[in-house]
Amino acid sequence: MLADRIPIADALHGKALELVHEHRAASVPLLERHLSIGPDMAEALLLRIARETTVVRRVQSGLYVYTHGPIGEELAALHGFAQEVLVALASNSVDVDQLRDAAGRYGFSIPHQAAGNATVAVPLCLAQVVNV
Structure with a gap:
């Protein structure tokens, strides 16, 4: 998968994480729209957030779910x-x-x-x- 191989700057990762918390949602279009990035970069950011935190989970359908808190x-x-x-x-x-x-x-x-x-x-x- 291309998104697995895209290098991500820590600053961009931090902005993506802030957006996910602010909107209490996690989606490729959300990150594309607010960060002015392409779909591959948005997917790579969400994959990293899902891998490194408990804030986002990727479900079988490929969508992402915001799972912060209880x-x-x-x-x-x-x-x-x-x-x-x-x-x-x-x-x-x-x-x-x-x-x-x-x-x-x-x-x-x-x-x-x-x-x-x-x-x-x-x-x-x-x-x-x-x-x-």
Whole structure:
């Protein structure tokens, strides 16, 4: 991808980051319009911001999402926990107790039930995968 190979001045990066915070949005057209740059440079700036900060995330469709504040923290926690689940699944060594510990490290609540069976407050799709 061309945007990965474009050198970016730190001053331009700083201006782009300020714009993203000011508008609470992240898009190629936003940066093009306000910084008077082309689409490749705007894409390169957003890729760098997404790579170096938690302010912006690039989603599968190629669009960027402003994730500063609580939503960003929640997304980072969910991403971290999901990565641990995926690693456990890939290694074929799913240990429910380790996954419960991981859930706790990422701030998910783990209510204990009388029968000793605990459920983790994570999205249903992950809970079904690990059968917790």
